[in-house]
Amino acid sequence: MKVLSLFKVLLILLAGLSIKGCSASISSPLGNQENTADYISRYMVSNQLPAPETINSIQLYRKGDTNNPPIIELGSAQKLILAFDELTDISGQFRITFTHYDQNWDESNIPQDWFLEGLNEIILGEGTKNQSSPPSYFHYRTEFPNNQLRFATSGNFMLHVSDFSSGVRLFSLPFFVTENAGEMTSWIETDYNAGPRFEARDRPFSNFTYPEFIDFPQFDLSFYFVQNRFWGDARKTENYDFSEKGHTQFYLSGENAFPANFDFIGLNLETFSVDGHQIIDWIPGENPPEIILREDILNFTSNPLTAWGSTFGNPKTSAEARYANIRFRFQDGGAFTSKQGVYLVGDFNQWIISEKNKLEYNQNSGYWETSALIKQGTYTYKYAIKDGTDIDDLILSDYITRRNQEYVSFVYFNDPEYRYQRLIHIQVFRSD
Incomplete structure (x- = not known):
């Protein structure tokens, strides 16, 4: 330092x-x-x-x-x-x-x-x-x-x-x-039937051996957890134990736990051609070209990706990689109304719920539809429902099945001498 x-x-x-x-x-x-x-x-x-x-x-x-x-x-x-x-x-x-x-x-x-x-x-x-x-x-x-x-x-x-x-x-x-100071071990404890839809909830735990330069850990340390790299949804721990000198354990309460069923739909755009699986039509004569995806169906589309690990996706970087307007279609079985609003969120749009990502209901097809300009590569996405100020981005997730989630544990030190927050340790772990 x-x-x-x-x-x-x-x-x-x-x-x-x-x-x-x-x-x-x-x-x-x-x-x-x-x-x-x-x-x-x-x-x-x-x-x-x-x-x-x-x-x-x-x-x-x-x-x-x-x-x-x-x-x-x-x-x-x-x-x-x-x-x-x-x-x-x-x-x-x-x-x-x-x-x-x-x-x-x-x-x-x-x-x-x-x-x-x-x-x-x-x-x-x-x-x-x-x-x-x-x-x-x-x-x-x-x-x-x-x-x-x-x-x-x-x-x-x-x-x-x-x-x-x-x-x-x-x-x-x-x-x-x-700073990678100190040592940490982290794990997940899952509470089943604990969520509002009786889904499982994940409670992250960490044991931290803090470095010797920290004199008053109960006052100068703070702890956070993040799920699946959604940095904007970081959750501060309300529970910690400093009873053993040089060590602390911190964890989230059941009320502040993360959903254990959060999953993603995979989007494979490595090649722009009809594959009979996800891409059902390819219109290269348009400018830009257009791709129509097979419809997603409420509660029957979710495809959890066990190798997921990026909020940005993996767009191709070669000079020959192309963009196309990707047409998404979502069949809700009449479950939603235009008042609620259905939105497309993914690693190609920074997971943002905004009007440009909103789906419109097509009376002729019976689908909610929207398009997004996306480059060749592989991505993940979800659908979210916005009803007033309430957001539900777990609407396609299986309420019962627990999924493998990625977590990040953060330890901050409020330096009493220089009065700023030092990030002294981070650990990335999964809920295997």
């Missing part, structure tokens, strides 16, 4: 006083982006800006495997990969910047040189143009940290991608830098 001067301590105290009471929300300098609060998504965290329609096939993962979560260890050689497409005929240029947050995704307001060494900027350009049929797009990829930019503290971070010429902020993504 970098030695910090008294001058820096004074700086952070003054910074905290100067912004007290101000909103930490992120918005475009030109005011033409909607606020995160206008969207509903398990994935998106507070103050995160969703991508516009011109930005597609976003990925953020730890280098080595596209299924890795966006988590790196402080001071290590690990790197994160950011990749995305811009749907345009002209190559663009982007500026990437970074901000630091506390465990609740409120901006931490510590000076930049506390959390970042080097320039807070990556200039990204020279995208790879697609060599396939329309629509035209450029593919961009970069990795960080690098020789010009390194993270100096642990914690919750957000990267922000802006248009280089106009300065307009386009989108932002969360990631994590951990």
Whole structure:
């Protein structure tokens, strides 16, 4: 940990006083982006800006495997990969910047040189143009940290991608830098028939041996769990035990437990051709081309993916990869009404419930239908019901069967000397 001067301590105290009471929300300098609060998504965290329609096939993962979560260890050689497409005929240029947050995704307001060494900027350009049929797009990829930019503290971070010429902020993504201090073991205890539909509920547990620099763990440590990388649905633990010196156990209550039946529908778009299984029609003459999927049927479509491990999907990165308008059709058997609203959510749209993802009821076919522009690759998706302010994204899930879920356990340390939240340990585990 970098030695910090008294001058820096004074700086952070003054910074905290100067912004007290101000909103930490992120918005475009030109005011033409909607606020995160206008969207509903398990994935998106507070103050995160969703991508516009011109930005597609976003990925953020730890280098080595596209299924890795966006988590790196402080001071290590690990790197994160950011990749995305811009749907345009002209190559663009982007500026990437970074901000630091506390465990609740409120901006931490510590000076930049506390959390970042080097320039807070990556200039990204020279995208790879697609060599396939329309629509035209450029593919961009970069990795960080690098020789010009390194993270100096642990914690919750957000990267922000802006248009280089106009300065307009386009989108932002969360990631994590951990100190990997201490030791942890985690597991799941399942309570059956415990949910509102008598479904099983998962209660994550963790045993943590904390490092010696923590003097008052009951006051300075806090603990969170996340299911299936939906960072926006992180749940703080209400139960913990500090009775054994140097150790603590923390876990969720039954009321705050996660659904054990959360599953996903797999979407295989590796090739754009009729496969008789999922793709029933392929219309290459359209611009862009169109694909019609076999209809999904309420409570008969759910296809849990045991190898699931990414909220971004796996779009193809070759210059020959194409986009198509994918037509989704959902048969509800008359269970829903237009008042409720049926929405398509998936890793191709940041799991966002918004009007552009809403299905319309087709009187002739008897299906709820919508289209989404998606690149060749493999993805997961679900349908969600929105009734007023109530969201149900488990409507296609089997209420009885327990599924294999991925969980992430977080331990934060409220540093009493420098007054910011350090992320001292993360563990990824499954409910096998």
